[in-house]
Each structure stands twice: as structure tokens, then as C-alpha cells.
Amino acid sequence: MAVSSSSCSLLLLFLVLAFAAAAPKDYLLGGKPDAWKVPSSESDSLNKWAETVRFRIADHLIFNYEAGKDSVLQVSKEDYVSCNTSHPIKKYNDGKTKVRFDHSGPYYYISGEKGHCEKGEKVIVLVVSQRSPGAAPVSPASAPSRGSGVEGPAVAPSPTSGADVLQGGGVLMAVGVVIAMLVF
Ligand SMILES: *[C@@H]1O[C@H](CO)[C@@H](O)[C@H](O)[C@H]1NC(C)=O
Numbered sequence: 421m422a423v424s425s426s427s428c429s430l431l432l433l434f435l436v437l438a439f440a441a442a443a444p445k446d447y448l449l450g451g452k453p454d455a456w457k458v459p460s461s462e463s464d465s466l467n468k469w470a471e472t473v474r475f476r477i478a479d480h481l482i483f484n485y486e487a488g489k490d491s492v493l494q495v496s497k498e499d500y501v502s503c504n505t506s507h508p509i510k511k512y513n514d515g516k517t518k519v520r521f522d523h524s525g526p527y528y529y530i531s532g533e534k535g536h537c538e539k540g541e542k543v544i545v546l547v548v549s550q551r552s553p554g555a556a557p558v559s560p561a562s563a564p565s566r567g568s569g570v571e572g573p574a575v576a577p578s579p580t581s582g583a584d585v586l587q588g589g590g591v592l593m594a595v596g597v598v599i600a601m602l603v604f
Pocket of ligand 1: 502505507
């Protein structure tokens with residue numbers, strides 16, 4: 421009995437962790453309120469920030485800027501590279517632009533203000549697809565490697581930390597029991 425209830429708690433623990441990891445998030449561009457502007461230096465580039473974030477489908481990205489003084493254009497890759505503002509896919513100028521990512525892949529944003537994109541007010545956001553519970557074909561035990569592709573870093577920590585927790589069985593039991601009490 422003790423074994424089955426603790427493995428049930430373990431399952432619950434993983435479900436809770438997986439659910440928390442999968443919940444959509446809102447990201448403030450650049451991690452600060454006034455990032456949508458001509459960067460003061462190249463090292464300040466928004467792409468440096470964007471590369472550190474793992475954007476997923478259903479996440480939001482918020483651009484803050486002064487309405488009327490700037491705008492956000494979603495453009496093709498070609499227009500991103502050449503800073504061509506003449507035919508954006510989408511255009512926003514409300515000052516508090518909140519975009520939702522509804523598919524995976526790269527999203528290209530440039531400023532609609534003349535000359536701003538050329539001075540570095542542009543960002544590429546790479547969105548990865550949301551993992552569904554049945555989507556991982558390899559079991560955690562057989563694939564501890566982290567270098568296994570796009571989904572790697574987010575998948576790898578749970579089996580690893582799970583194994584660590586298993587070795588400290590008492591702590592896991594305590595956590596599992598608490599969660600079981602909360603759920604039932
Ligand atoms: C922007 O793209 C359009 C259509 O592709 C093209 O006609 C126009 O010349 C481009 N503008 C600039 C400034 O490159």
C-alpha cells in the first residue's frame with residue numbers, strides 16, 4: 421500500500437511540475453518597460469535578450485513604447501533583413517502592443533519609424549511548439565543527453581531532478597504526501 425500511494429504521489433508531483441512548465445507566459449520585451457527603441461549600443465541588442473528566452477506557442481510578448489512616436493511591424497525575413505517597412509504582415513501602434521504566438525517558428529519584428537530599424541530597433545523571436553504529454557518518443561531513462569535537439573533544455577531537467585529527488589526518498593515522500601493532501 422505504501423509503495424503504490426507514494427508512486428501515485430510521485431505521478432502527481434510530475435503532473436504538477438509539467439503543468440506549471442507548460443502554462444502560457446507573458447514576456448515584457450527586453451525584460452524592461454522601455455526596450456522598444458533604438459538601442460544605445462550593439463551589445464544592447466534585443467536579439468541577445470530574445471535568445472535567452474524560450475518562447476512557446478500561446479505565450480505573449482509585450483512591446484511598450486510611446487503611442488504615435490513608434491510602432492511595431494511584424495514582417496517577413498527579407499523585410500527584417502532589409503528594414504523594409506512598406507508591406508508588414510501586421511502593424512501595431514497603440515503603444516502597448518501584446519502579441520500572441522499562435523504557431524511555432526521565427527517571428528520578425530521591426531520598428532515602423534523611419535530609420536529606427538536600420539539603427540537596430542528590430543528583434544527575432546523563435547517560438548517552439550508546446551510539448552504535449554504524449555509527444556516525447558524517448559523515455560527519460562534512455563535519453564539523459566541534453567544535446568538532443570530543439571526541445572532539449574526544457575525536457576532534460578525534469579527526469580534529472582526527478583532522479584535526484586528519488587535518491588532523497590524521504591523528502592520526495594513528504595512532498596508527495598503534501599501534494600496528495602492538497603489534491604484530494
Ligand atoms: C520594399 O519591398 C517592396 C516589395 O517587395 C519593394 O517594391 C520596395 O522597393 C522595397 N523598398 C525598399 C526601400 O527596399
